[in-house]
Amino acid sequence: MxxxxxxxxxxxxxxxxxxxxxxxxxxxxxxxxxxxxxxxxxxxxxxxxxxxxxxxxxxxxxxxxxxxxxxxxxxxxxxxxxxxxxxxxxxxxxxxxxxxxxxxxxxxxxxxxxxxxxxxxxxxxxxxxxxxxxxxxxxxxxxxxxPGCMATSVILALAPLIKTEFIDTSRIIVDVKIGSSGAGSSSSIYSHHSERCGVVRPYKPTSHRHIAEIEQELSLILNSNVNVAMTPHAVDLVRGILSTCHLFTLKRIQEIDLWRAYRRFYRDCSFIRLIKDSKGLQKLPDPKYVIGSNYCDIGFEVDERIGRIVVFSAIDNLMKxxxxxxxxxxxxxxxxxxxxxxxxxxxxxx
Missing domain, CATH: 3.40.50.720 (NAD(P)-binding Rossmann-like Domain)
Incomplete structure (x- = not known):
């Protein structure tokens, strides 16, 4: 070939x-x-x-x-x-x-x-x-x-929950942190080491282009409009994306409900790893542990106090x-x- x-x-x-x-x-x-x-x-x-x-x-x-x-x-x-x-x-x-x-x-x-x-x-x-x-x-x-790199991370994090009956699909908030290679190899004043090193820099805080892909794909899954607010941040990494997604529940849920949703949706997907561990170095997704690989690591927590689900998704932006x-x-x-x-x-x- x-x-x-x-x-x-x-x-x-x-x-x-x-x-x-x-x-x-x-x-x-x-x-x-x-x-x-x-x-x-x-x-x-x-x-x-x-x-x-x-x-x-x-x-x-x-x-x-x-x-x-x-x-x-x-x-x-x-x-x-x-x-x-x-x-x-x-x-x-x-x-x-x-x-x-x-x-x-x-x-x-x-x-x-x-x-x-x-x-x-x-x-x-x-x-x-x-x-x-x-x-x-x-x-x-x-x-x-x-797909776009941030869109990939966010869609994979959210897709299994979109068709469930326990989240509000009109109010999804996403925070993305991405390494410098996501901006490509062309240089600018923002890419100089003295300006890029040490940053946690919000950019395109509203209306980032990848939102269009995210809403398109999630809306197709639901067969109804899904609204997503996403804000990316450039951080002091070369490679890697961590997406933190906040969803709000319509009824009381337990962690077992999330395990079932993700395992069912990704049962035949070898590059999805569910990361939620009480031991070891990696208890939740961290881009450090996907660099150079095609894996997407997904994890979650339930905030019962205010009816919120937090979903984490980590990928290498140049790979997955x-x-x-x-x-x-x-x-x-x-x-x-x-x-x-x-x-x-x-x-x-x-």
Whole structure:
């Protein structure tokens, strides 16, 4: 199986290559980057030295179509939409890691991204690439829209509880803490070490774009509107996301009700781990223990005093939040074990 990576010079592109180059059943034939055209991949991603002698090329869609069966697009929002229609016309299957095909409502792009979507027909065809919810659709898709990193963490935390009868789906509050790699590899004044180190910096405290994905997917599960308020914070980590979700109950519940809901929903999901332990280092989810892995750790507490459920979700934003999940989607699309090449533990200590 021949694989192409369009936009391979960023952090997500580097993680894709780290995972793909180790697979004996895959052959990475094309890696593109306009900025680094002609340069060895390992000079941009030094961790890949010794694994590949590939050089970055410019984006030549006809050449890609001749040399690839599946293409990952890891380019900025608003760029994928300019190349994916042609890739599909050329007969390729595509996994897109931008936001360009995640939302089903074309009008939502004007609201959340500020531009009119030129291919509304492809929005209805694309499959939202969260395997724990859309596995059967992903298997048949020719275009998979890989979810956003924060959206992945929050949807996986909340999905099992949305259809229960004990939470208020009109009032869900989420606090997200995310590492610096979530902002990508492009630099700004905010990414300088002297400005980034030591921060707990709120940003986009209302109306973050990932809310659109979260509300879309949870509303589909419930078959009714779900409202989510989310505020992210940049924190002094390189990788990792911790989402803390506050839900309010409509009736008295016990912890056993939550265990049943999560175990039932995720009974066939090998990358979901329920973390609620009274012993050991990890009593509740912590991104420290998922770094470099494709796992999503979920835990919870019941606040009986005010009728609240607190759900915690931890992922590596570059793995389950991006490249790892994209490879999981590819595995499903080509009909192999969805965990192939991904069943690796996190790095510890880190």
């Amino acid at each position: 021949n694989i192409g990576v369009v936009g391979g010079s960023g952090y997500v592109g580097g993680e894709l290559l780290r995972l793909l180059l180790l697979r004996e059943d895959l052959n990475v034939t094309v890696v593109t980057s306009r900025r680094f055209k002609g340069e060895y991949v390992f000079r941009v991603h030094p961790n890949l030295r010794g694994l590949t002698d590939l050089r970055f090329t410019d984006v030549d869609l006809d050449n890609i179509s001749k040399r690839c069966d599946i293409v990952f697009t890891a380019v900025p929002h608003g760029s994928s939409v300019k190349i994916i229609p042609r890739l599909l016309e050329l007969g390729l299957r595509v996994i897109d890691l931008s936001a360009d095909f995640r939302l089903k409502d074309p009008n939502a792009y004007e609201k959340w991204y500020g531009w009119k979507h030129p291919y509304p027909n492809l929005l209805s065809e694309s499959v939202y690439g969260l395997p724990e919810i859309h596995r059967s659709e992903i298997a048949k898709a020719r275009l998979v829209a890989n 939040g991006a490249a790892g999940q994209a490879v999981q989607n590819m595995n499903i699309m080509i009909g192999v074990d969805e965990g192939k090449g991904l069943k690796i533990p996190s790095i510890h200590p880190i």
